[in-house]
Amino acid sequence: MKLTKSLFMTGLKCDKLLWININKKEILPEQSLESKHNTEQGTKVGILATKTFPDGINLNGLGYRDNLIKTKEAIEQRKPIFEAGIEIEDCFARVDILNPANEDEWDIIEVKSGTKVEPHHIPDVAFQKQIVTKAGLKIRDCYLMHINNKYIKEGDINYNDLFAIENINEKVNQFLPQVEGEIARQLDVTKLGSMPKTVICEDCNKPYTCDFKKDCWSILPEENVTQIYYNKKLGFELLEQGITQIKDIPDGTPLKYRPAQQAIQIKCAKENIIHLDKEKVNEFLDTLEYPICYFDFETYAPAVPIYDGMNAYQRIPFQYSLHIEKDDDSVEHKSFLAKDSNDPRLDLLKQLVDDLGTDGSIVVYHKSFEIGVLNELAKAYPEFEEQVQSIIERIIDLEEPFAKFHYYNPRQNGSASIKYVLPALTDISYEGMGIGNGIEAYVNFARVTYNEATQKEKEQVWEDLEKYCAQDTWAEVEIIRKLAKLSNSPIELINNILPEKFQNPSVEQIEKFNSLIFFDFEKPTDEEIEERNAYATQFIKDSKRDLEDVKLQYDNKRFHSSSYYLQQAVEKITKAYGVIFFNLSKKYVENKMSHKTPKAFIKAVREPYMQELVALFKTAEPNLKTDVTELERTINEKETELAQTNREVIEKFLQLIDTLTIKLEEQNIPGLVKGLLHQLKEGIGEYDESFDWEKLTRVFDEKFKVELLMSFISLYLLSGITYGHVSNTRYSGQDIQPEDYKEGLGIVDCTPQIIPHVQKAIDALECFMK
Ligand code: SF4
Incomplete structure (x- = not known):
């Protein structure tokens, strides 16, 4: 293996990339289309540059050995040589144009397809000068030949005008003393037994984006600090301090260049929201x-x-x-x-x-x-x-x-x-x-x-x-x-967001919506409502107490108990939602549902009156799975497997809740519902003159919050995550024993993250019932 000038340039950028190019080339990703095109364009420009030296000897296309032999012969002839191959010990360089100067000297001419000298061209030419000089040739000057962007084509291309040539000898000489040491260092890197570890930094993008970036940068989380708007420098400073996520940027961190935009970006990440300045x-x-x-x-x-x-x-x-x-x-x-x-x-x-x-x-x-x-x-x-x-x-x-x-x-x-x-x-x-x-x-x-x-x-x-x-x-x-x-206004929201069939609702649909809006599907009597509210209130109280116990037991590392109480807290608040919103009867709650809390949702989703709400959710999240047959089978057959759900999967669920919250906020659900009310009022005209629309709209102003809607989905997921722990946490002889509840079990690891979601569901329902 010889260190070539392109490997030398790679080594200047990154040791890992150099090592891979020598020892594990097969893992390098395929060159991008853009990079292939640029290489082709560079080759084409290199060939055209030779036209400015009509008596030159072209060694392009020759293999390594032949190139070395023919270069020696051409040097004897003292003519311009294109692609002259020179080697010393562990290094090999091909010089774009080696041009004879004075009696016994040579000039190195590096050809680039750009339009000016760039800083990274200097070490490239310095490497060539070092090799050629060590091989015994006297170098007079070094040049960079590049495209002259002032040249305007008229008729046939004038190659002497198409190219501009700049003497870069002085800059090359300034870098030259570093070359020998750098070559030795790089050769050591290539001989390492394993891939060197490197830290990702701004250089990964300079002077071109590294082909390996996708792989190396995959360690960064989504919404990471390198994505700060117009301030990559700050991003890398934060990375050095161990801060990777935008949401973890400390308050008061000085922002600059586009501080207003950066502040919005950070706020959105911290609060998990979308920013919209409607005005x-x-x-x-x-x-x-x-x-x-x-x-x-x-x-x-x-x-x-x-x-x-x-x-x-x-x-x-x-x-x-x-x-x-x-x-x-x-x-x-x-x-x-x-x-x-x-x-x-x-x-x-x-x-x-x-x-x-x-x-x-x-x-x-x-x-x-x-x-x-x-x-x-x-x-x-x-x-x-x-x-x-x-x-x-x-x-x-x-x-x-x-x-x-x-x-x-x-x-x-x-x-x-x-x-x-x-x-x-x-x-x-x-x-x-x-x-x-x-x-x-x-x-x-x-x-x-x-x-x-x-x-x-x-x-x-x-x-x-x-x-x-x-x-x-x-x-x-x-x-x-x-x-x-x-x-735009809620009415436009309705027209744009609601599925087409809801845009001009039939009287029948209006009635359905009417009942949906009131959460009053069976038209219960006042007495029944009171009874239902009292039943739900009891569940809320129990859920709150259980959630307190979760924290106590968790702090004491009694994880089987904290997991049990977590299941209980979710079960009880889910039942409260079921009673209030899905009109679940006491009989269903006690006999059919029991601790299998996801059943509340299965029943609800299957109710015809829920289809509109399901459709509404689907407009917010088209991938939301609402066919619950599979879920029901899983609940009945795979309780233990579900209880063993690992941390990664649970975290994905929790992330889904956050994503859906953002989507629902983006869809402006409260605005949508208010708009719908307005449209119903306009649309039904004399259908119900006595209706107190103002009051109804106010109700939604106050109560129809994204939190409430999200709590449905959140509890739907959390009930699946927790229901399997009701027996395993308390009885020995099960597939999971109470003593198996320790760090490393998904439910234990994720309890601190689940608690705020349960708390949110409790708060949203309490707020609604006030
Ligand atoms: S992405 Fe950066 S760290 Fe990774 S190989 Fe490329 S230059 Fe090196």
């Missing part, structure tokens, strides 16, 4: 004017300009998608896609001006990109200058409410990019699409447009591109709709 979101929405044009460009920026009048890395807009929404809610789709290798810009611009018309807002995501491309088009075709400028004036950036955190959902992971906003707000996914991101779009476009490709391949790529770009602008439509839904 600001509405201000943003109010700026939109019909027809609203949702717009997106796809571009390709080649290192070497393809068309006349363009400079290196200038963007070629080859596609756009446009969804036009009119004030009658109709949406029309238009698009442009270049399908040959001719310059697409003029055709695109003409159609664009036509498609966008002169009225309404143009919504884009991250406007500096679209505005930049439009300005480049206006510069190339000055006759369109005025129209382009008026298009730019109509642009509204959909990123703004997210960049300013008028809306923030912890699922965005501290990012306002559409990649993170979209899954937080909508169900739109790019998974499984032939082309699923901007990089795949331009790489595939370039592949079938500027290279050999069959008609079939081209058609597949065109179809995939159309689908992908259309999805991008449809995503903008959906985001706006979701924002409107979240920030």
Whole structure:
């Protein structure tokens, strides 16, 4: 094994990555499409650079041995050598261009496809200088040859103008004294018997994102401190202090760069909430004017300009998608896609001006990109200058409410990019699409447009591109709709959130809702209500007392007792909910349900009157399982297995409760119910003039809280987690013995986390019954 310059650069970045490249290459993930494309682009640029040395000897493509032999021969000829291979002891370097200078000296020329000298180029060239010098060649100067982004193509490419060359000898000499020691250190690392341990840090992203990042960074929890908005530095400082989660950031930690947004992000993580500034979101929405044009460009920026009048890395807009929404809610789709290798810009611009018309807002995501491309088009075709400028004036950036955190959902992971906003707000996914991101779009476009490709391949790529770009602008439509839904009045909430069948309720449905709203399914008499309330109140009292015992026993490490009382506390409060909300009779509670508390929910979910509420939950969480047949079977047959549920699974359940809480808050359930009441009032007209709607609305203002709804779901899950402990905790001779209740058993480990959920359920019901 020889240390090459690319391994040397890898070793400068990270010992672990170097070690893997030498000793365990097979675990390296496949190179990303972007990185493959960049490598290809770099190779292409390297080949073009050789054209500036017409009498050079090209050793590119030769294997290691042949390369060394041919390099020696070429050195004798004193001609420029491309890919000259030089080795000393444990090191080997290929020099992009070794150029003869003076009588017996040489210059090292490193070719890069970028447009300037970057700091990481210096050690790269210093390594080459060290090897070449040690091999006995005299080096006069070191250069970096890069793309000249001022060069504008007119006719055939002028390679001497396409490249710029900078003398970096001084900087290289400054780094040179470190090279020998660093090589020795790295060689030691490669010989280690096991993978060295490294600490993740900002360097993992520099100068490019490490291929191994997904693996190394997976140790971080969700919502971790490296995701703090615009303040990675703070994130890594906190990591060094052992703080990994945003919710654990100490109050008073100084915030900077975007402190207001960071404060919202931290608050959301600590309180497990979604932030929505309705006023600001509405201000943003109010700026939109019909027809609203949702717009997106796809571009390709080649290192070497393809068309006349363009400079290196200038963007070629080859596609756009446009969804036009009119004030009658109709949406029309238009698009442009270049399908040959001719310059697409003029055709695109003409159609664009036509498609966008002169009225309404143009919504884009991250406007500096679209505005930049439009300005480049206006510069190339000055006759369109005025129209382009008026298009730019109509642009509204959909990123703004997210960049300013008028809306923030912890699922965005501290990012306002559409990649993170979209899954937080909508169900739109790019998974499984032939082309699923901007990089795949331009790489595939370039592949079938500027290279050999069959008609079939081209058609597949065109179809995939159309689908992908259309999805991008449809995503903008959906985001706006979701924002409107979240920030508008309850009536709009109803129309947008409720399943269609509830939007214009029949009299029959109204009656059902009526009873549902009153939790009064069987129309009990006052006496029956009183009796029911007294029965439930007794359960609440018992549950509170049991919960106190849980804490006492747990503190004394009497875990079989704390687990028993935990089951009892859950059982009793669940029964109270069942009596109040599911109208469970005393007979059912005592005879059928007993300690199998999940049965309360099974019965309830099966009741026809519950279907509306179940549907309501489903709008909040489509994955919520409401088919309870399987659950019933599990409850009857797997009591012991359930009792052995491990900590990981229980924590997942508890996490699900938190996630659902966020979702329900996001759906604004209390607002939804109030809106529904209003709609019922409007819809039924003379159905019940005597109804005291104001009072009813007030009831919901005060009592219909997310906590209450969440307690249903929370108890549904907790009853499953705890009911299996009623016998095992008290009787020997069972599959789990009372003495088996110790640390390591899921229920024991998670008791401190479960207690607050039970307490919340008790508090919510008490508040409701007051
Ligand atoms: S992600 Fe960071 S720590 Fe992991 S191998 Fe890459 S550079 Fe090293």
